[in-house]
Amino acid sequence: MTTDSQGRFSFSRGVHPPDSKHLTEDKPIAPGPPVKELAIFLSQHIGAPCQATVKKADTVQAGQEIGECQGFVCAPVHAPIAGKVKEITLRSHPVLGRSPAVTIVAESEIQPTPPAFTLPDGFDPQQYAPEQICDAAREAGLVGMGGAGFPTSVKIQHDAKPPKHTLLVNACECEPYITCDYRIMLEWTDQVIAGIRLAQRACGVSKVFIGIEDNKPKAIEIMTDALQKLGLGETMTVARLETKYPQGGERQLIDAVLGETVPTGGIPPQIGVVVLNVATAAALADAVINNRPLTHRVVTVTGEAIANPGNYYVAIGTPVETLIDFCGNVTTKSAKVVMGGPMMGLAIADLSTPITKTSGAITVLTKEQIGQAKFERRQTACIRCGRCLEVCPENLNPTRIAHAVKSNLLDVAERYFIGACIECGCCSYVCPANIELTGYIKTGKIFLARQRKKMPV
Amino acid sequence: MLKDITVSFAPHISKPLSTRRVMLDVAVGLIPAVAAAGVYFRLHALLLIGVCVAWCVATEWFCNVIRKKPNSLGDYSAVVTGLILALALPPGLPLWAAAIGASVSIVIGKMVFGGLGANVFNPAMVGRAFLTASFGVLMTAWAVPATIDSAMPAISQEGVVDTRTQATPLAWSKIAIKQQAEAETFSSRQFLSTLTGEVGGCLGETSALAILLGAAYLIWRRTINIHIPLAVLSSALVFGGIAYLIDPETYVQPFFHLTSGALLFGAFFIATDPVTAPLTRRGMWLFGIGVGAITMVIRVLGEYPEGLMYAVLLMNAVTPLIDRLCRRIPAGGRPNA
Numbered sequence: 001m002t003t004d005s006q007g008r009f010s011f012s013r014g015v016h017p018p019d020s021k022h023l024t025e026d027k028p029i030a031p032g033p034p035v036k037e038l039a040i041f042l043s044q045h046i047g048a049p050c051q052a053t054v055k056k057a058d059t060v061q062a063g064q065e066i067g068e069c070q071g072f073v074c075a076p077v078h079a080p081i082a083g084k085v086k087e088i089t090l091r092s093h094p095v096l097g098r099s100p101a102v103t104i105v106a107e108s109e110i111q112p113t114p115p116a117f118t119l120p121d122g123f124d125p126q127q128y129a130p131e132q133i134c135d136a137a138r139e140a141g142l143v144g145m146g147g148a149g150f151p152t153s154v155k156i157q158h159d160a161k162p163p164k165h166t167l168l169v170n171a172c173e174c175e176p177y178i179t180c181d182y183r184i185m186l187e188w189t190d191q192v193i194a195g196i197r198l199a200q201r202a203c204g205v206s207k208v209f210i211g212i213e214d215n216k217p218k219a220i221e222i223m224t225d226a227l228q229k230l231g232l233g234e235t236m237t238v239a240r241l242e243t244k245y246p247q248g249g250e251r252q253l254i255d256a257v258l259g260e261t262v263p264t265g266g267i268p269p270q271i272g273v274v275v276l277n278v279a280t281a282a283a284l285a286d287a288v289i290n291n292r293p294l295t296h297r298v299v300t301v302t303g304e305a306i307a308n309p310g311n312y313y314v315a316i317g318t319p320v321e322t323l324i325d326f327c328g329n330v331t332t333k334s335a336k337v338v339m340g341g342p343m344m345g346l347a348i349a350d351l352s353t354p355i356t357k358t359s360g361a362i363t364v365l366t367k368e369q370i371g372q373a374k375f376e377r378r379q380t381a382c383i384r385c386g387r388c389l390e391v392c393p394e395n396l397n398p399t400r401i402a403h404a405v406k407s408n409l410l411d412v413a414e415r416y417f418i419g420a421c422i423e424c425g426c427c428s429y430v431c432p433a434n435i436e437l438t439g440y441i442k443t444g445k446i447f448l449a450r451q452r453k454k455m456p457v
Numbered sequence: 458m459l460k461d462i463t464v465s466f467a468p469h470i471s472k473p474l475s476t477r478r479v480m481l482d483v484a485v486g487l488i489p490a491v492a493a494a495g496v497y498f499r500l501h502a503l504l505l506i507g508v509c510v511a512w513c514v515a516t517e518w519f520c521n522v523i524r525k526k527p528n529s530l531g532d533y534s535a536v537v538t539g540l541i542l543a544l545a546l547p548p549g550l551p552l553w554a555a556a557i558g559a560s561v562s563i564v565i566g567k568m569v570f571g572g573l574g575a576n577v578f579n580p581a582m583v584g585r586a587f588l589t590a591s592f593g594v595l596m597t598a599w600a601v602p603a604t605i606d607s608a609m610p611a612i613s614q615e616g617v618v619d620t621r622t623q624a625t626p627l628a629w630s631k632i633a634i635k636q637q638a639e640a641e642t643f644s645s646r647q648f649l650s651t652l653t654g655e656v657g658g659c660l661g662e663t664s665a666l667a668i669l670l671g672a673a674y675l676i677w678r679r680t681i682n683i684h685i686p687l688a689v690l691s692s693a694l695v696f697g698g699i700a701y702l703i704d705p706e707t708y709v710q711p712f713f714h715l716t717s718g719a720l721l722f723g724a725f726f727i728a729t730d731p732v733t734a735p736l737t738r739r740g741m742w743l744f745g746i747g748v749g750a751i752t753m754v755i756r757v758l759g760e761y762p763e764g765l766m767y768a769v770l771l772m773n774a775v776t777p778l779i780d781r782l783c784r785r786i787p788a789g790g791r792p793n794a
Contacts, residue, residue: 012788015472017470017472176470251788251789255788261788261789261790262789263789263790263792264787264788264789264790264791264792265789265792265793266789335461335462335463336462336463336464336465336469337462338467338469340467342467342468342469342470343467343468343469343470344467344468345467345469346467347462347463347464347465347466347467347469348462348464349462349464351462363469365469365470369469369470370463370469370470380475380476380529380532380573380574381571381572381573381574381575382574383476383479383534383573383574383731383732384574384731384732384734384736385479385731386682386731386736386737387474389736389737389785390682393788394787394788394789395785395786395787395788396785396787397736397737397784397785399736400736400780415784416784416785417786417787417791417792419792420787420788420789420792423467425467425468428466428467428468428471429468429470429471429472430471430472430474431471431474432474432475432476432478432479433475433476433574434471434475434476436465436466438466438467438468439465439466442466
């Protein structure tokens with residue numbers, strides 16, 4: 001455990017981008033845009049894609065399973081609204097390119113409203129068997145909602161080896177602009193804590209840490225108070241973290257709070273740690289207590305180019321376009337639509353791309369802002385200043401790897417541990433020569449994956 | 458609705474920093490040294506600086522034209538090369554020689570390798586080495602600072618250029634020691650002068666205080682990091698100290714080495730040239746220790762009174778090797794280890 005002079009936890013290196021959370025941090029979670037047509041991807045998680053269980057022209061109920069699991073590491077998908085299946089076609093997916101999606105058309109427009117969550121009287125996680133919690137998470141199609149989308153049921157399994165000792169709740173939200181997790185903590189506090197307790201029960205850990213960056217003092221206060229009130233102060237601790245990017249990267253979070261290192265290429269369970277995002281914890285409570293599948297999520301629509309930025313409760317499958325229109329459209333200066341935050345989010349070209357379980361934000365940036373980013377500015381040769389090495393949270397040599405990829409020397413890139421890169425974007429962010437280091441490294445990883453599969457590079 | 462949306466890799470925002478800004482910072486960091494040169498060596502110093510900068514910029518422009526490459530002057534690296542070269546020249550050097558040095562710096566030192574970022578050797582040191590090899594006499598004629606009369610001991614020679622000259626403290630101590638003169642008292646008396654810069658020497662190298670002021674700015678701006686200068690100075694101190702301990706009669710005390718000659722200027726402004734120095738922290742220390750050690754070997758054992766230039770050039774040559782030797786290991790350890 002490493003704390004600085006102010007008693008905050010942190011990791012080494014990293015960057016301090018302006019957090020820009022003022023745009024939406026005081027906007028309560030509001031009902032999202034009314035929708036008539038939704039496109040639900042069959043692959044919204046890490047693992048095997050789902051198989052559609054409905055056909056064209058079938059009628060579906062709200063909450064009905066429309067895609068079933070095809071493997072152990074998988075999460076089913078459900079229909080957010082009642083309606084008819086219009087088609088099952090390829091749609092542009094933010095990560096996978098073109099991917100199959102089920103399009104559902106409702107009879108009339110339906111506006112999603114956040115359901116009232118009430119904790120049953122005398123709620124006690126001990127009432128639920130660990131298997132029961134896991135099964136509920138699996139049936140509800142829960143995945144990590146922080147961005148990676150790893151199926152939650154696999155993560156919180158009880159009998160997995162080695163035994164787990166600590167649950168780390170990731171409430172850092174270190175990406176600039178995004179505030180959905182922050183609002184969830186403020187408004188759905190009981191639900192979040194119930195979810196955390198259920199996850200703790202499921203994986204059988206004794207210690208729980210909730211990591212929150214210190215640019216969200218209100219969330220730290222509310223969570224601490226709530227834990228105090230419930231008398232959970234002994235097993236659950238709120239860890240105040242330095243506001244630094246990528247504090248919410250799970251490897252960095254584990255290093256900051258527990259002082260432990262996840263081996264390169266490894267995952268947190270190897271050292272007995274489970275990392276869960278707060279939004280996922282809230283969804284877990286809903287899934288276990290109310291049997292409600294994951295069909296809606298809170299999305300922050302933000303960026304200087306959005307007329308009315310805010311946090312909305314949105315049906316999964318809503319096109320980005322609809323969401324942007326709902327927020328008063330965009331100003332003429334807009335130039336880039338990013339699914340996610342500006343550091344790791346994916347820029348999209350097709351605005352009909354639907355929201356997935358992992359999209360926490362839509363950030364629309366202006367020309368001026370992206371004018372400050374790499375491709376607009378004049379790029380020079382690498383001057384080997386070493387800033388990328390200074391900020392790399394994984395202690396890599398980004399410039400060496402990126403230039404190896406550029407020269408098509410994939411073996412050199414591997415010798416400099418390209419696989420250990422977490423693609424956080426710190427190197428590109430600081431580069432004075434404006435080289436897209438992260439972009440080269442991502443490309444190199446794709447090339448290597450293709451090479452291993454003996455596909456043409 | 459949206460038109461012309463841009464799609465690119467993340468991150469979509471970036472720190473407002475550019476190569477030009479980095480180079481500009483170095484130039485700003487050199488202002489105290491330029492000012493000191495102006496104070497001690499007057500008009501000719503400023504002329505030398507002007508000629509070097511102008512000639513470097515012109516040469517780079519010309520190289521871009523004949524290579525049919527886009528103009529690269531916008532990164533201001535030619536200005537920095539010109540400044541560093543000028544500040545490493547003796548104050549009495551004729552302007553035509555400075556111009557030759559500037560051209561060699563840019564053409565042989567940088568452009569033949571493909572421009573900024575691709576050069577192996579520090580361009581300014583390439584130019585200076587060329588001048589030392591070609592015009593040995595001109596390059597070792599040290600004019601007395603205009604602010605003092607003739608405070609230095611009487612080992613001076615006839616003015617080569619149109620001014621009085623004298624030996625630098627290092628050269629003097631070397632000769633004096635050989636003659637078994639009063640080296641000890643001399644060096645302590647001269648120690649203060651090396652701080653303010655009222656001694657003979659290269660334009661920018663004489664005033665330790667001006668150099669430290671500029672270096673402090675660069676470190677505050679995080680344009681250079683402290684590791685290379687620290688390694689150079691501490692290794693010079695250690696090796697100078699060893700020599701002094703072995704034979705205090707023959708060798709000057711180690712602190713004298715730090716403030717005299719090009720060591721301080723070189724540690725902060727020459728050895729820290731990012732293009733030609735290693736990337737990793739361990740590499741930086743290895744590089745710095747090498748520069749300090751070679752400098753001291755040349756100063757103590759060699760014929761030259763000054764050795765930093767060759768030390769930097771030699772260590773530049775092994776920089777790729779150092780980089781390969783000092784690979785960074787990921788925070789999570791080697792994969793599958």
